[in-house]
Amino acid sequence: MAPKGIHVRPEPHLIDYAIILLYFAFVLGIGFVLKKYMKTSTDFFLSGRSIPAWIAGLAFLSANLGAQEVIGMGASGAKYGISTSHFYWIGAVPAMLFVGVFMMPFYYGSRARSVPEYLKLRFDEKTRGFNAISFAVMTVFSSGVSMYAMGKLLQLLLGWNFTAAILISALIVLAYTFLGGLTSAIYNEVLQFFLIVMGFIPLVYLGLRDVGGWDGLKVRIANDAMVHSWKYMGHSNANPMGVEWFGMLMGLAFVLSFGYWCTDFLVVQRAMAADSMTAARRTPVIAAFPKMVFPFLVILPGMIAGVATSSKMHEASAKESAVASTAAQSSFFTGGKGIIPPKYDPAGKPVTADGKVVLDYDLATPMMLVRYFPSGLLGLGLCALIASFMSGMAGNTTAFNTVWTYDIYQSYINKTASDQHYLWMGRASTIFGLAISLMAAFVAKEFNNILDVLQLVFAFVNAPLFATFMLGMFWKRTTGHAAFWGLLGGTVAAATHYGLTLPAGAVPGVKGGYLGPILHVYPSEMAQNFWTAIFAWVGCFTLTVVISLLTAARPEQELKGLVYSLTAKPEEGGLKWYQKPATLALIVLALLAGLNLVFW
Amino acid sequence: MGFDIRMPIGMLFSLFGILLIGYGAATRGSEIYAEHSLGVNMNLWWGGALLAFGLVMLALTRLWRKQ
Numbered sequence: 001m002a003p004k005g006i007h008v009r010p011e012p013h014l015i016d017y018a019i020i021l022l023y024f025a026f027v028l029g030i031g032f033v034l035k036k037y038m039k040t041s042t043d044f045f046l047s048g049r050s051i052p053a054w055i056a057g058l059a060f061l062s063a064n065l066g067a068q069e070v071i072g073m074g075a076s077g078a079k080y081g082i083s084t085s086h087f088y089w090i091g092a093v094p095a096m097l098f099v100g101v102f103m104m105p106f107y108y109g110s111r112a113r114s115v116p117e118y119l120k121l122r123f124d125e126k127t128r129g130f131n132a133i134s135f136a137v138m139t140v141f142s143s144g145v146s147m148y149a150m151g152k153l154l155q156l157l158l159g160w161n162f163t164a165a166i167l168i169s170a171l172i173v174l175a176y177t178f179l180g181g182l183t184s185a186i187y188n189e190v191l192q193f194f195l196i197v198m199g200f201i202p203l204v205y206l207g208l209r210d211v212g213g214w215d216g217l218k219v220r221i222a223n224d225a226m227v228h229s230w231k232y233m234g235h236s237n238a239n240p241m242g243v244e245w246f247g248m249l250m251g252l253a254f255v256l257s258f259g260y261w262c263t264d265f266l267v268v269q270r271a272m273a274a275d276s277m278t279a280a281r282r283t284p285v286i287a288a289f290p291k292m293v294f295p296f297l298v299i300l301p302g303m304i305a306g307v308a309t310s311s312k313m314h315e316a317s318a319k320e321s322a323v324a325s326t327a328a329q330s331s332f333f334t335g336g337k338g339i340i341p342p343k344y345d346p347a348g349k350p351v352t353a354d355g356k357v358v359l360d361y362d363l364a365t366p367m368m369l370v371r372y373f374p375s376g377l378l379g380l381g382l383c384a385l386i387a388s389f390m391s392g393m394a395g396n397t398t399a400f401n402t403v404w405t406y407d408i409y410q411s412y413i414n415k416t417a418s419d420q421h422y423l424w425m426g427r428a429s430t431i432f433g434l435a436i437s438l439m440a441a442f443v444a445k446e447f448n449n450i451l452d453v454l455q456l457v458f459a460f461v462n463a464p465l466f467a468t469f470m471l472g473m474f475w476k477r478t479t480g481h482a483a484f485w486g487l488l489g490g491t492v493a494a495a496t497h498y499g500l501t502l503p504a505g506a507v508p509g510v511k512g513g514y515l516g517p518i519l520h521v522y523p524s525e526m527a528q529n530f531w532t533a534i535f536a537w538v539g540c541f542t543l544t545v546v547i548s549l550l551t552a553a554r555p556e557q558e559l560k561g562l563v564y565s566l567t568a569k570p571e572e573g574g575l576k577w578y579q580k581p582a583t584l585a586l587i588v589l590a591l592l593a594g595l596n597l598v599f600w
Numbered sequence: 601m602g603f604d605i606r607m608p609i610g611m612l613f614s615l616f617g618i619l620l621i622g623y624g625a626a627t628r629g630s631e632i633y634a635e636h637s638l639g640v641n642m643n644l645w646w647g648g649a650l651l652a653f654g655l656v657m658l659a660l661t662r663l664w665r666k667q
Contacts, residue, residue, distance in 0.1 A: 015619065015620075015623045018619060019616060019619060022612065022615060022616070022619075023612065026608055026611075026612045029608070030608055033603060055605060187605045187608075190605055190609065191605075191608065191609055191612065194609060194613070194653075198613070198649075198650060198653065202637075202642055202646050206637055206638060206640075206642070209638060210638055310635075371636065372636055372637055372638075373636060373637065373642070374627075374630075374632040374633055374635070374636040374637055374642065374643060375623075375632065376619075376620050376623040376624060376627075376642075376643040376647075377620065377637070377642050377643055377646060380616065380620070380646075380650075
């Protein structure tokens with residue numbers, strides 16, 4: 001049943017369905033073809049460590065590129081403008097360079113089969129356990145959240161049945177990951193990458209052409225802070241994000257981005273599957289090149305959505321509901337902005353907060369597809385969206401089944417089974433992992449707040465991780481006890497900081513302030529998140545250092561290959577300049593500096 | 601491991617390209633282009649781009665095989 005308000009629901013034609021079905025056929029086909037290569041558990045979980053760098057690189061990028069990123073960046077672009085690029089140019093890309101050049105030698109060189117296993121080798125069993133269990137739970141629930149977001153979007157946009165949509169896509173992902181393991185996921189991620197690129201380039205082209213290019217866009221947006229990424233970062237109330245440069249650099253760039261890209265097994269797994277040490281080091285650096293360009297593909301559509309118009313729209317809005325238009329600019333939806341609709345309550349009226357209409361920013365990018373793509377191309381655009389959802393799901397699934405099988409099952413439940421048994425367990429956990437994710441998606445549908453609480457807990461657990469890894473890899477004195485208590489302490493620090501602060505205009509609860517006294521009010525949720533991350537990191541770092549100095553150090557020969565000062569520098573003798581990870585990284589940095597300057 | 605990923609990528613995008621070119625040709629002059637893509641027959645044009653991309657991928661597969 002159509003919710004009121006979205007008058008411009010597109011009618012997909014046969015051609016659009018044909019495109020999507022063709023894509024499904026191919027991803028399944030790839031899974032089937034790969035089945036016969038899955039002979040050992042290393043084949044299934046780590047692709048036999050045989051993936052060439054360019055493929056691993058694109059998969060590294062694509063596994064993270066869930067629809068939440070594509071849709072979320074569009075939403076942020078509409079809300080905050082080009083400053084959203086910080087997530088890429090200050091956050092993700094530097095972190096990717098760091099993990100490739102400096103951390104992969106330890107991940108790959110230690111022969112660890114997963115991130116938690118590295119922690120076991122470097123520290124001890126309890127640190128591994130803490131990381132493995134929290135990661136496994138997080139990744140399976142993230143997958144569920146992703147499914148929920150996709151189901152909700154397809155239902156809202158196209159009227160597709162929520163349950164059918166997520167069941168079908170989950171079954172397809174199940175089929176190809178069950179059959180072909182990580183290799184299947186990686187190959188499909190590369191496919192999905194190209195699909196997303198080829199699906200969104202025409203969107204950006206048409207959108208920019210319609211508003212008069214970047215200059216035309218600037219004129220229409222008429223808000224200088226939305227079209228500059230650094231100029232207004234001096235003070236938190238000068239820019240729409242509500243952050244100042246320090247909170248952003250330390251919180252987003254350093255703690256959150258490095259925390260994610262350097263420790264999250266979902267992406268690290270793809271680099272671990274590479275066919276050599278240099279390939280593994282180059283993987284994240286190769287991924288950094290297209291990552292730099294992605295803001296243009298995913299952020300710009302959001303920015304354009306806020307100021308786009310459509311002739312068809314004016315007809316429809318003339319028959320709109322009784323709510324008077326409050327937007328100064330002529331908007332397609334009454335109370336909306338550009339082609340972004342407001343959020344509607346079940347009765348079909350726009351939701352308001354503090355007298356202002358609440359916009360449904362998540363619909364910015366989808367509405368762009370609807371507005372600019374005729375049927376045919378629409379099929380491609382929808383296919384790109386669905387592909388991005390599925391690549392996120394597959395990434396979570398393959399990360400989960402590996403951590404479950406090696407770090408939980410093999411470590412605590414059944415230590416001495418045969419390799420074929422673990423291979424079997426890998427397949428079995430693919431099934432129950434997806435089943436749990438599906439259940440989480442349905443729970444999210446009924447109880448939205450549970451979702452928010454879960455995501456909060458995950459953020460607390462993630463924030464201190466990077467401190468632990470950094471100390472583990474670069475300071476030989478770090479001990480197992482210190483790592484474990486540091487992680488725990490950092491998580492508690494995050495939860496405490498969050499519980500004692502609030503973003504402006506929020507009430508205590510899921511937004512913070514649940515510990516009672518409000519010690520600080522932040523100008524925005526983002527600022528609060530960044531500072532929570534900073535506190536968590538500092539807490540973990542300090543605790544880990546202090547406890548390390550108070551506990552017995554491990555003998556140095558046990559730490560060879562696991563710590564910077566006790567590992568031989570990677571051999572780069574026979575490599576050409578473009579094969580050296582550090583050289584490539586420097587090129588990326590130079591380009592990054594250029595991009596930041598252009599959009600200053 | 602397995603087969604060259606460029607092959608299915610090349611095949612899929614070539615097929616997409618052919619589908620869109622076909623549809624674009626069949627709907628030439630239709631009002632859907634005025635309504636959506638600023639009057640440009642994007643199915644025809646972008647279908648061409650997709651086909652080109654697919655063929656390049658397939659060509660790379662063959663080149664690699666020959667090595």
